[in-house]
Amino acid sequence: MGVLHSVDLRQHEVEALLHLAQGELDHLLEEAKDFPSGEREHLDAFQRARGEKAHWRWEGSAVYVWAATHHRFCDHGAVLLNPALKARTFAPGKWIGFQPTSQGPATDWETDLGVIRILHTTRRATAAAMAEELSEVADAQGVVTVCSLFGDIGATGPALSAADTAQPQLEYEAQWGTVTKLVGQRLPWWPGPLRRADVISQWSPGAPVTIAELLPEEEETTLREAAGPWRLVPEVQTALTDLANSLHNQRVGSVNSETRIFREHGTSPDGAPLLIAAHHPTDGHPLPRTDDRELLTRGWQTLASSQLFEAYEPLSIVMRRDPTLLPFGARTQVSDQSAAARQWATQLRPCAPSALHAVLADDAQDVTFHMDFSTGTPAVRIRSTGRRAWIFLAPLRLPGRGAQLKSVILDDEVWVTTTDRRIYPAPCAPHDHLWWGHGYGDRPTEAAWVITQLLDDLSAEVSLTDHWSQAPEGLTKLLNRPHQPGTELSRSALELARARGR
Template sequence: MGINAEELTELIDSDEDFPAQRQDEPSPFQYAAGEEPDWGWDGRGVYRWAAGSTRFRDRGALLLNPDLDGRDFAVGQWIGYRPTPQGPAMDWQTELGTIRIIHTTEHGAASAMAEELAEEGGAAHGVVTVCALVGDIGWSGPALLAADIAQPKLEYEASWGLVMKLAGHALPWWPGLLRRADVISQWSPGAQVTIAEVLPDKQEATLRRAAESGAFDHAARTALTDLANALRNRRVEGVDSDIRIFGRHDPRLKGERLLIAAQHRAEGYPLPRIDDQELLAEGWRAIASSQLFEAYEPLRIGMLHDSRLLPYGPQTEVPAGLATSRRWSQQLTACAPTTLHAVLAGDAEDVTFYTDEVTGIPAVRRRAHRQGMWIFLSPLRLPETGARLRSVVLDDTVWITTTDGRIHPGPCTPSDHLWWGDGWGDRPTEAAWVISQLLDNLSTKVSLRDHWDRAPRGLMHLLNHQHPYGTELSRAMLENARSESHHDDPEDAA
């Protein structure tokens, strides 16, 4: 800023708007040497302050200068499209100089582009300021982050409306998935809206490649193609949503400040989906149980997007050293790894693979830790053996012991987890409702529909306590808690 120590002291004393000092985080070396951390000022804060000051206005953020407010500008000129390392850009000649808009939301793009131009001598293409999209929308249009060539490392928020006035033209805007060089380069003032294809992302391309590889049977190919179509449909719906939010939510923006420069091709969408859920389930089971290299990435993608595509509950991790997990491990059978085992193992190296033959759930033991970790998919239901629930053990998850001497992870629905203890205002109604169902029928396929209303209040209160890990609640304790209404609880009364 060119402010010497004497001027700085004067500013601190006389200008109440001058930014306050802040203390930097001490470095490890300062910690080790017992030194005090440095005090200083946030550069962006000072840069914004300077733009609003009288004395240092010409050294502050260019697009925050209050002298620009309400001023009439000579009509600017569109210079053209420019490919840049930071993304597709448009240059606009204005009274202030050339303003470059990079049509990207990549973090730090404006600053990186400004630094690059500053290194070229500060006058490359006459650019004085670089703007990049933030991703949300402000009062006058899409939100922008600006970085001036004079201070390229200091990004600040700029107004779409001001840049539009400087350009003398409603500014073009592209939905995120159409923000590509081949689309943006087609635009010029007065151009028609470009109709562009929404391209497949890496995940969709992986699914389609697997479906076309010849490695899978009909059911698996159908499942892979169906999920690929679902992902493409979501991306197209995302483009529609972007256009609706940015271009149509405020009539003042459309046409006057913002031009929707591209739309996706509508013909053929939405892509067809499969109604036969049994066929899809058969396909994903075949993928999960295979030992094909080609199945790993498609299954990983599938499990990321839909927790219901396999007949298992949520992924759960528990330490192998717990008494409950040690006891449960004795029921497991070592097996050759399937694709599902490989997905559960991830990038772990020292692992062994198991199956719970009673419930059918896959399990992986990872030995990276001293005690190791069990990673498994919880069951959706416990088997019909004629046994009853004997007790519930509260450990890293909820465990069920049965009258035939077995122990199982608590069954659950695919998208939920069972937990217990003080939830900082939340209550373990899921676990309470599941346990209540298992008390009546151990082999029921549990439901969590309306668990907030259906969970017995007494069971919920029992599980809401922060019991010591490994606490075992007998059937009698559970039945007794379920029979209590807790109407006298002051929180319930409230």
């Protein structure tokens, strides 16, 4: 379970919480060996010079939970953790209704303890915020405790954080099963994307399961809106629509998985029963996808080379979601002061910025735009204060032209020099990295496997599949040594190391 909202309490505040007389906490600390540990405040030199005293502090929620489980203090502790609840028999609770609150959609339940409000949101600290808000109005509207979802599964059902209106600043973990017992019926639960006021407000005990559409998230909407202006370029429209459909299908799959997991837990021997209150429509799902990968890549390449502003957001999305759709490798940043980068920069040519250049530059101010036309690699040079770097996308393959790999330079990137006096960033797939040097248990098998393929064919479209088993042991050992940045390994040294691993 995640971090709960809480505050630290000084001695007089702990005594007030537990209804102790002044100084009585000292005696309690001697007697109660299981009392939560405190921590003395740190005073800086100025505070000590002023004669200030270092106070002890205790984590408030820990004290509140401890109080609930001890007979003498249970009436002053966390309401839903009072052990007496396990032994008591409660009259069936009553659903009061839906509440649109400042902290999200909620349902209120009348119980023998008072009203329990359940917030159907996983935003952090909402239980404390709602309890604080209620504590400031007359009688807290009858609400004694506010519960909020945590998103994962607790011991008896969906994990809950709780905050009592009597001590709203102290959140604690509550059990779905305890609230179910107090309510006296199955509690409704909604999957994350359907925790919306328009959906939850439709529910009441005995109501049928609500069928509600999944509203598109911002990325999906952006892609669909961008597809409109590109209707005359079919491959671009297809690429944008396909990714939008992919994101939608992923959300549907996530909702289905979440629903299945919580439904199964609710029917397990340890779980408290719950009611799945809403589902998305199944007709028309999943949305259609395109199998023609080459068509999609052409579409994204057209967007990448475009200078239209409308291409920027879609490219930002595909870079985050599926960079394999672009004909480039991993996003890479290197210092513009390294010798290898300076040599490579002489091969680049200034160019008008494309939409992909804009994505690489992000919000940098002092930027120039370049292209390595031999590999099609876009690059931007940033020379802002405190930041002087090249940012580029690694090539997927290098031009052959009858040349061979001459050497490898290990700098902040793995560089390849060739027998026709060229230098390139080593080719690399979008989700991989070419690492070298000590790795605390990791080993540079990816770089070793890429290099060994380039030794055989400089223009090979390198594969990193099964690099753990494919990389020659000797070459891996060579790259795993702590080389100084800028170290150049000749072809003969690389060949010798490779031969030792066979």
